[in-house]
Amino acid sequence: MRRARQRGRGVEFDEVRAYAAGDDVRAIDWRVTARSGTPHTKLFHEDREQPILVAVDQRAAMKFGSQRCFKSVMAAHIGCLALWSGLQAGERVGGAVLGDKGIADSRPKRSQHAVLKVIRDLVHAGTPQSDNSAEQPSIADLIQQLERISRPGTRLFVISDFHDLLDEDHLAPLRRLARKTQVVAISVADTLEAELPRAGYYSVTDGDNHSQLDTGISGIRESYAADYQSHQSLIARRLRELRIPLLAVRTDDEPLKRLLTVFPAR
Structure with a gap:
């Protein structure tokens, strides 16, 4: 009701x-x-309760990793930890999963079924899809959906690599959401995104196409690292302007230890 x-x-x-x-x-x-x-x-x-919403990006760009797991797996792991922790603390919990085909969401409830619903959505989003004709939703689509299902005071964890966050059209809905809820941004990255491996030839593939990467070219490793750092710094600055705390996580991190920095154990 x-x-x-x-x-x-x-x-x-x-x-x-x-x-x-x-x-x-x-x-x-x-x-x-x-x-x-x-x-x-x-x-x-x-009224003092603080519902928790966990939004997890599971789009194609998140299915990458050179360490212990893909970014998508780390994001899902952190999201589930936040949900179970919130439920154990007596809060209502819900979530939204951003996949290649759309967004699956569930409004906060004080029930294990609420957590299991998000887990099912994560599993579905991780299943390969044969139809690639649909337009992939953006981070802005996710944020607009979160606006619709959240209530004032909700604590909201958004877990993504935020690769498409910097468009002004995408920042506008996040600005509105930050006024309404307590947003925490959790950025998931892989070491190989930040730094190329040592000089040599490496085979690379996106699953369909194959190529060779020569990291021995003069200045390529420095330029690559500088471009990545510049992009991450811009994301951090934009979030700081919105007063949204940012937690940076790598795929070789221990997820529970990282999450506890913004979600203290009770």
Whole structure:
């Protein structure tokens, strides 16, 4: 049932369920009771709760890794840890998964099923798709969806490599979202994105095409590292302007230790 704010009570309507011994008789929902023929009571929760939404990027660019796992796997791992931690702390949890074909989302609930729903969406997004004709959604599409499903005060973890964040069209919805919720950006990268391997010839492929990379060309490693650092610095500056904290994670990091820097154990 739709949640509605109860003015003056300091609580928010959560749901209606069958009356149980010990329930406050003042909270009986007489309309539902009349329709069903059995007593039903309204349940409320305190306004001070802080629902948690976890948004995980699982698009093609995230399916890369040279260390212990792909960026997509690290992002999924961190997202699931945040969801289980939030649920254990008594918060409502939900999520959104950005895949190559669209966005799967679930509104926050205080239930293990809410976490399992996000996990299923992550598994589906990681399954190879035969139809590549659909236009890939952008990070802005994800942020706009998060605007629709979040409520003021929600704590929101956005986990991505943010490769397409810098367009102004993409920053505008993030600016609106940051005013409404408490956004934490978690950037996932791989060591090979930041620094080319030592001088030599390397075979590279995107799964369809194959080529040779010569990292011994004069200045190529320095130029590559400088371009990456410049891009990451620009992302960090834009997020800082929006007062959004940024946690940088590598694919060879220990996800729990990194997450605890912004999600302290309780």
